[in-house]
Amino acid sequence: MRLATLRREDGGTTAVVVDDDAATPIPGAADVGELLADPDWRRRASRASGERIPLDRIPAARWAPVVPRPAKILCVGLNYRSHILEMGRELPEHPTLFAKFATALTGPSDDIVVPAHARDAVDWEAELAIVIGREAADIGTDEAADAIAGYTVLNDVSMRDWQNRTLEWLQGKNFARTTPIGPVLQTADAFALGERIRCEVGGETLQDATTDDLVFEPAALVSYISRILPLEPGDVIATGTPGGVGHARTPARYLRDGDEMVTAIDGIGELRNRIRFEGP
Amino acid sequence: MRLATLRREDGGTTAVVVDDDAATPIPGAADVGELLADPDWRRRASRASGERIPLDRIPAARWAPVVPRPAKILCVGLNYRSHILEMGRELPEHPTLFAKFATALTGPSDDIVVPAHARDAVDWEAELAIVIGREAADIGTDEAADAIAGYTVLNDVSMRDWQNRTLEWLQGKNFARTTPIGPVLQTADAFALGERIRCEVGGETLQDATTDDLVFEPAALVSYISRILPLEPGDVIATGTPGGVGHARTPARYLRDGDEMVTAIDGIGELRNRIRFEGP
Numbered sequence: 001m002r003l004a005t006l007r008r009e010d011g012g013t014t015a016v017v018v019d020d021d022a023a024t025p026i027p028g029a030a031d032v033g034e035l036l037a038d039p040d041w042r043r044r045a046s047r048a049s050g051e052r053i054p055l056d057r058i059p060a061a062r063w064a065p066v067v068p069r070p071a072k073i074l075c076v077g078l079n080y081r082s083h084i085l086e087m088g089r090e091l092p093e094h095p096t097l098f099a100k101f102a103t104a105l106t107g108p109s110d111d112i113v114v115p116a117h118a119r120d121a122v123d124w125e126a127e128l129a130i131v132i133g134r135e136a137a138d139i140g141t142d143e144a145a146d147a148i149a150g151y152t153v154l155n156d157v158s159m160r161d162w163q164n165r166t167l168e169w170l171q172g173k174n175f176a177r178t179t180p181i182g183p184v185l186q187t188a189d190a191f192a193l194g195e196r197i198r199c200e201v202g203g204e205t206l207q208d209a210t211t212d213d214l215v216f217e218p219a220a221l222v223s224y225i226s227r228i229l230p231l232e233p234g235d236v237i238a239t240g241t242p243g244g245v246g247h248a249r250t251p252a253r254y255l256r257d258g259d260e261m262v263t264a265i266d267g268i269g270e271l272r273n274r275i276r277f278e279g280p
Numbered sequence: 281m282r283l284a285t286l287r288r289e290d291g292g293t294t295a296v297v298v299d300d301d302a303a304t305p306i307p308g309a310a311d312v313g314e315l316l317a318d319p320d321w322r323r324r325a326s327r328a329s330g331e332r333i334p335l336d337r338i339p340a341a342r343w344a345p346v347v348p349r350p351a352k353i354l355c356v357g358l359n360y361r362s363h364i365l366e367m368g369r370e371l372p373e374h375p376t377l378f379a380k381f382a383t384a385l386t387g388p389s390d391d392i393v394v395p396a397h398a399r400d401a402v403d404w405e406a407e408l409a410i411v412i413g414r415e416a417a418d419i420g421t422d423e424a425a426d427a428i429a430g431y432t433v434l435n436d437v438s439m440r441d442w443q444n445r446t447l448e449w450l451q452g453k454n455f456a457r458t459t460p461i462g463p464v465l466q467t468a469d470a471f472a473l474g475e476r477i478r479c480e481v482g483g484e485t486l487q488d489a490t491t492d493d494l495v496f497e498p499a500a501l502v503s504y505i506s507r508i509l510p511l512e513p514g515d516v517i518a519t520g521t522p523g524g525v526g527h528a529r530t531p532a533r534y535l536r537d538g539d540e541m542v543t544a545i546d547g548i549g550e551l552r553n554r555i556r557f558e559g560p
Contacts, residue, residue: 012544072381096446101352103509113420117507137456138395162508166376167447168357174509176417226440227397229383229454248382 002184003150005031005064006053006106008248010030011181017045018184020053032185033067033234036149041233041246042187060109060272066182067131073100074225075127075156075173079240081213084241090254092272095216095224100156104174108182108271112157112261116279118175121160122255125241126199126207126263129154130218131185132237135228137141144222147231151188153271154238155180155199156174156265160247160254175212180263180271191267193217197242200262201255209242216240282464285311286333286343287387293344297325300560302332304341307493313347313470313514315490316391316413316429321513322467340389346432346462347411348550350411352515353380353406353434353452354505366523375496375504380518382452388462388551392437396559398455398500402439402535405521406479406487406543409434411465412426412517417510424502424520427511430467431498433551434518435460435543440534449535460493460543460551461516471547473497480533480542491545493539 002018015029026048029035038044048221075097078084084091115121133149163172199207221237246253257277264270282298286470295309306328318324354540357376358364364371413429437459443452479487501517528535537557544550
């Protein structure tokens with residue numbers, strides 16, 4: 001099953017079930033996060049039977065961040081084996097975790113507007129993101145697998161100059177509306193690691209890996225994090241990015257005004273965002 | 281003016297105005313965060329005229345985190361001049377920022393319950409915390425000063441072993457209900473930097489400084505952060521801790537089961553929390 005959040009013409013949003021041809025609104029759920037807060041969300045979604053909106057009649061701008069206001073967004077640092085080894089590092093014993101706030105999210109087709117003071121080193125990070133489907137506090141990996149509602153695509157767009165101002169990365173990872181997420185949540189029963197993950201900029205493929213190269217896999221991450229803090233329905237965990245980011249290239253390469261960035265995971269879908277620099 | 285959030289007997293909470301003798305509920309505001317979301321919060325609070333609850337009849341356990349569910353909690357790393365210099369470091373050019381989630385907060389008199397897997401290196405960090413009173417996006421320091429609703433006391437209790445597992449500090453800073461905050465929000469018009477900030481454990485004073493030793497002062501922090509992300513009413517910024525934490529002592533010293541930790545800022549109030557270790 002695929003779930004998404006669509007923007008309505010009146011300024012609100014609605015959660016929908018997406019099939020091959022159409023999106024069907026789920027009554028009473030303003031977005032996928034709100035839907036997941038209902039323990040009965042699977043049944044509610046599978047029974048949605050209202051007006052079917054043909055996909056080809058939904059403008060790109062109508063797709064909202066699939067979970068627009070998660071209470072927590074946890075991001076994992078170095079987590080792709082090939083990338084860690086190519087950097088000459090050892091595989092880590094513990095995942096590296098940092099945070100984003102919901103204000104950083106934007107829709108799967110929205111422009112990414114970069115303020116003038118943050119445009120010197122804007123980089124891409126294609127990531128598989130976990131969306132939590134039930135409360136998870138201090139649980140093992142088996143139970144953690146059941147706490148995952150599903151998966152989506154996220155690009156952890158990073159302002160490297162701000163990220164590296166201090167040891168803590170937060171400030172390069174939280175510019176308003178610069179992290180696209182979506183377009184759909186693919187429920188966990190219909191997704192397995194091993195799918196291809198890619199990032200293209202201006203038609204050139206710059207990241208290309210498979211999600212079975214993760215050092216810490218989704219259930220292990222959920223279990224690990226749940227020993228620290230209680231995860232709640234709608235919380236998002238971005239699982240880290242494979243090799244190929246611009247900052248690690250020689251010479252370094254960053255996003256430019258007008259670039260189209262495509263972030264795709266087979267079996268889920270793709271984000272397609274235009275970069276726009278503010279100011280002269 | 282002083283604001284607080286009290287737990288009601290029915291399991292809910294209510295925002296109150298606190299004077300020298302009593303707390304007066306503010307109609308329609310479940311907590312101080314919800315109150316601050318109303319642009320008219322000052323007038324609503326100053327006009328509260330319901331039943332006055334004598335302070336000496338409010339059990340300690342009734343005081344909730346002053347802002348129970350902030351959308352964002354930003355914490356500043358090294359920010360006390362004397363502490364930085366005594367550590368032999370240079371004064372930083374930019375503030376170091378990391379995040380807490382609302383699930384980390386607990387009340388000003390609540391026990392701090394530490395799970396068995398996180399009790400080996402539990403440390404104290406007395407901090408002055410800013411509470412935001414209006415939206416603040418990309419603003420200068422003058423305007424930033426006006427965006428501060430007021431100040432409260434926070435102890436950024438830190439599990440040093442988890443904090444230092446990786447370069448990013450998040451996982452040592454986010455154990456559930458381990459960060460006490462409160463007891464009141466002292467509005468900005470009635471607070472000035474220079475007040476004494478202290479942390480006592482078991483009656484022994486372990487941190488003792490004044491808040492005018494901050495490298496990045498409140499309005500500068502709000503302005504800096506607002507250039508990265510939009511601050512919203514009820515957001516919290518913990519401004520950093522002075523010297524005297526346990527991890528920097530020789531030998532290192534940490535909190536133990538049963539310790540009473542007092543965190544106080546003159547002109548605001550104090551947190552008084554008992555440390556309780558879970559398990560055998």
